[in-house]
Amino acid sequence: MVEEGAPAPVSKPRAKPPVLTADRAIPVAREIGIDLAEGAAQRDAERILPTAELDRLSASGLLAITVPAEYGGADLSTETVVEVFRALAQGDPSVAQIPHSHFVYVNALRHHATASQKEFFFGEVLRGKRFGNAQSEIGTKHVRDIRTTLTTYDGGYRLDGKKGYCTGALFADWIPVLTHLGVDGPLHVAWVERHAPGVTVTDDWDGLGQRTTASGTVELEGVDVRHERITPFHLTFEAPQTYGAFAQVLHAAIDAGIARAALVEAASFVRTKSRPYPDAGVERAADDPLVVHAFGELELQVRGAEALVAEAGRAIDRANAVLTAESAGAASLAVAAARASTTAASVDVASRLFEVSGTRSALAGLNLDRHWRNARTHTLHDPAAWKVQHLGHFAVDGTLPPNHGQI
Structure with missing residues (x-):
């Protein structure tokens, strides 16, 4: 545990990061995601806080990709931001979750800050500064109850x-x-x-x-x-908005990253470590037709989740271009579909990882259960069943979802 007064994570001094264009942001995120994957299991097992990894994110320029162009930023699309988050989460979803609130509050500044506030805080972001969050309160009767x-x-x-x-x-x-x-x-x-x-x-x-x-x-x-x-903040939901949808789609991207990471690691394990079941009559577990079929089902589920996340990002971009109650509602419904799908995909794939990999995959030292633990923990942010409810109401009678930050 780290408390005020005890040794805290120490960041290196930060030089001003580059302003990333759309064609650079995703490759940079994928490169960092690959590197994050190498140490993810150890960081999880030993609870090593990712200070150096976050400093690299700051230095890369990824944390500034949504700063508006008029304030010197790249002002990249939600579709791009979603893929950045998915790539980082495939490497390490804990590292990807940490800047979630950073992006949400950069977005909040766009809508309800004064010009001088934008000048100052966007300047901070462009210099590599990070935003955290102190939003939720424990012990209240309702998620929106605030005593502060x-x-x-x-x-x-x-x-x-x-x-x-x-x-x-x-x-x-x-x-x-x-x-x-x-x-x-x-x-x-x-x-x-x-x-x-x-x-x-x-x-x-x-x-x-x-x-x-x-x-x-x-x-x-x-x-x-x-x-x-x-x-x-109180003005956020008084008119059509995509503030909530933007926050929600980043969660969906993290879950999609978890699902893909679990599938990739399961495939690697089956190719290199699993033993074939005798009845399959094959030399490699990877050639067992039942295993191959299971991987096909998992690939289908993950691809569907990834596609819905990408479409949700595009739906938010379309709504931002012409913001009305209908376009904002359409964006929220697209995000609801993505969140319901990625919730199921991340939890299911991370669980079936063991089914396709066999007994050896359950050894604690491998820490393959981290994928399920990450999925099960992160997907608790919002009940997926309510996403399905809103989709059902729209399908039945065209009712748009409520205009709040949970959908």
Whole structure:
């Protein structure tokens, strides 16, 4: 565990990263994903936090690919961002999940920050700075219940509260905190520096999967916040929006990456380590017709999930081009289909990995169960059954999904 006052992950000084074009972002992500895969099993088994890996992400320029062009960024499409996340998650889904909130809050700035706030924070991102998150609260009755508050204090604001599931906060330069402005006032985002006085980040995440995301606790006690470091959040869902769909499709991309990684590792194991079943009458397990058929089913499931994720990214881009209730609803439905599909694919493939690979694949030292643990943990962000419900309502009577951030 890493607590304030104890040795924390130390990042190297960061040079300004390059601005990646569309034809460079995906190859860079795939290259990093391949390298991430080499150490993923060890990092998971020994819970080694990916400090160096995140520094490489910052240096690569990938974390700045959605900064608007008018502020010096590449302003790449959602379709491209989705493939970047999928490629990183295929390498290590814990590393891919850490910048999820970074991208979500870069997106939030686009819609509800002032020009000067955009100038400052987009500039920070272009310099390689990372955003974390302090959004959810443990112990509340509803996922949207927020107790954290900003209150006026000596001409400024004082921020107090406690947050859980704060993925990325431990490694962040800035932590966006979801809070009320005043007691029971409208929701805003308070942007606080990771090492500001009164900010305590505790690495107390002990999930069975996604072990190295450091999705722990952030405590805020009398943190001074300047007016220019506060952006509105309550306006997000008052009109048609793709903010929620964008956040959701990145989750789907992570699950698709997990599914593909599990399938790739299962195939490698069967080719090199599995013994054929005697009744198959073959020399290699990889030639067993039942094994081949199972791999065909898994490949079909993963390809379908990947296709739905890509289409969801394109649907968001289409909605952003002409944003209406109908186009935003269509994007949300596309994302719902992707999330339902990737949830099933990641959990199923990571489980059937053992079915096709045989007894030896269950040895703890191989850590092949990390794929299932990662899938089962990450897919709990939102119930897939509700995605199917919204798709069903649309199929039956054309009802668009609700205009909130969970779909």
